[in-house]
Amino acid sequence: MAEHQNQPIAALATAWGSSAIAVIRTSGPGSIELIDRLFEPPGRLATAGGNTVHHGILLEPRTRAQLDEVLVSIFRAPRSYTGEDAAEIMCHGSTAGVERILAALFAAGFRQAEPGEFTMRAFLAGKLDLTRAEAVREIVGARTAESHAMALQRLSGALEERINAIKGRLVTLLAAVDIQLDYPEEESGEVVIAPEVVIEIRDSIRGLLASYRTGRIYQEGVRVAIAGPSNAGKSSLFNELLRQDRSIVSAIAGTTRDYIESPIAVAGVPVRLYDTAGFRESNEQIESEGMRRSREILDAAELVLYVVDATEGVAPHQREVIEALRDSGRLVGVWNKVDLPGAADAPAGFAAVSVATGGGLERLVEIIGERILPDSLAWTGEPVIDSLRQKQLLETAHQALGHVLEGLADQVPVDAVALDAEEALRALGEITGEVTTADVLDAMFSGFCVGK
Ligand SMILES: Nc1nc2c(ncn2[C@@H]2O[C@H](COP(=O)(O)OP(=O)(O)OP(=O)(O)O)[C@@H](O)[C@H]2O)c(=O)[nH]1
Ligand SMILES: [Mg+2]
Incomplete structure (x- = not known):
């Protein structure tokens, strides 16, 4: 995905089929100008400010034949879902009509968006973390009011906050270790990692891990x-x-x-x-x-x-x-x-x-x-995890903190113990996407549907 990152993309965002209205989503540098060339009155969209809606006619690029009467919402970077310039076309929900409009957009220079590409761009632009990106998919797949509410809570960042709070405590702990390592003479003999604190952090991770079964039941x-x-x-x-x-x-x-x-x-x-x-x-x-x-x-x-x-x-x-x-x-x-x-x-x-x-x-x-x-x-209203990815990373963090506790009990030198704490921190960072790889992203977003 990453290599065509800057190309303008387009996809049908609503379900394929007959409906009153369909929404075609586009994003990428130049996307607004490209649509403007197909839009009557001309020049209207190109000069439009962000978060505005425009009524007009969409034209076929070559023949200039009318394609549909539409409403186009304009979003200007960085204030859009993807963080890029973006436009959403509300057209009539005819499958033939949608096909003609998409063909016109592709002829004008857009490329078909890949599954999850809008959300991936939003993630790469720092608009949402990975727990929220995952929630986007879960909201769409939610089958009961409760599973929907749960996914919405994750989308609003409740899980991200919870993870960040745990991360924050680990960072504080590691900072204290750094100080001791930097000034060993001043702090010598003092234990800077308090096992009680590590146990508390580990317990909060365990609490989140336990929520996995709840999350799965409501989702699956x-x-x-x-x-x-x-x-x-x-x-x-x-x-x-x-x-x-x-x-x-x-x-x-x-x-x-x-x-x-x-x-x-x-x-x-x-x-x-x-x-x-x-x-x-x-x-x-x-x-x-x-x-x-x-x-x-x-x-x-x-x-x-x-x-x-x-x-x-x-x-x-x-x-x-x-x-x-x-x-x-x-x-x-x-x-x-x-x-x-x-x-x-x-x-x-x-x-x-x-x-x-x-x-x-x-x-x-x-x-x-x-x-x-x-x-x-039963869901108590607390944030829950429901992806296997999140569960595995929390397990890694949980295990690493177990090693920290063992190290402390065995009086292993503090810098060696700190390595395990760092491992836990890294795993937590991967949950929110702070550290991540192209493979992880591809695996995750390929599970999305096109248009998300
Ligand atoms: N009186 C009475 N009759 C019932 C009740 N429940 C079902 N029946 C009748 O029992 C008959 C069989 O009902 P079904 O629901 O077709 O039974 P089934 O278990 O699906 O049967 P198969 O598909 O043949 O295995 C029908 O004539 C129903 O109207 C009940 O609570 N009271
Ligand atoms: Mg029967």
Whole structure:
């Protein structure tokens, strides 16, 4: 990426498809002048100040044919997202129209932006640190209100501040070591690195590390599968949880042949909910294949809602499946159809519900929420980390501080101990991007979509 750093770039920033409005983003030295040549009234954009919006007509560069009636927002360096001169074109959201405008921009001298290139330029211009750059991607991918709020908090710099605070304490510590090394005669015999301080710093790193699981759950979510014998009401429950008539429900056993998947949110966590084929003896090829696939889904799911018809009870051959699920900690028993006469009482570990009347469903959703998001993992509003990159670097820092403590305990010379503290500092600096390499940047920004 770095070699064409100064070229003006352009990309569609909104989703590809028909919409009322689409936004084409551009950035780079000369970008405003290039668009000005395609804009009527002429000269308007080239002379425009930053943070202004202009209404006009966009023209094809060669034929001067009208392309669209547009609004163009002008941003002047350094007061733009990327820190460069930049313009954003709001046009009509027609795929054909967007294609024509992009073709005109490329003909005029823009090049197609690479994935994440706008944000990478913003990072290189010092507009945001790496934790915030990562948050840009996470905001776009957020699937629940909570994951969105969490990413927004990181974008506003809460994680960066937390890391910088830890770094600050380490810098102070190392400065004291430097003083001792520079003036050994004055400070001789005094221990300048206090282990309590190192332990405190290490604990705050550990706190952030512990937030990783919280961050991942809200970002990635969990898979919840509905399983159980045929006709127990699995598809009925699936539709009810979705609040949508998605899966076919019928009194005929073996209705669901293949699994069906749909996203929902439970306790702020994105959930992939699966309806699966009921288990029963079948010689029918398609149904057997459906059951095989359903079993794969069950194996991969973090939680399984095992639905039993309360008028039928648990058949002996199901006991083994239920026990295995219980042993792996993934079982939520659902005792369905309690509205029917002849329904037995729910056994331990099963929640009594009637999907038909809605009875017990609220409690069931609560149970699912408690299971996928135990209190210990729920977001408290504190900054959390959620990228593997951040986690690994924090682990490096944590480990290095462990070495510092060992060194202090073993009375290793202070300059050797300081090397480990510096290693921790370097790892923390890499999290925010203070020290970084082209490889790290490429790996990170290539995960973005074009236009970000
Ligand atoms: N009375 C009563 N009937 C229910 C309840 N839940 C589901 N049913 C009925 O039970 C029958 C089977 O429901 P489904 O949701 O298709 O069952 P399933 O487990 O998906 O069945 P398969 O896909 O065949 O494995 C349907 O006739 C539903 O209307 C309930 O709570 N009470
Ligand atoms: Mg079904």
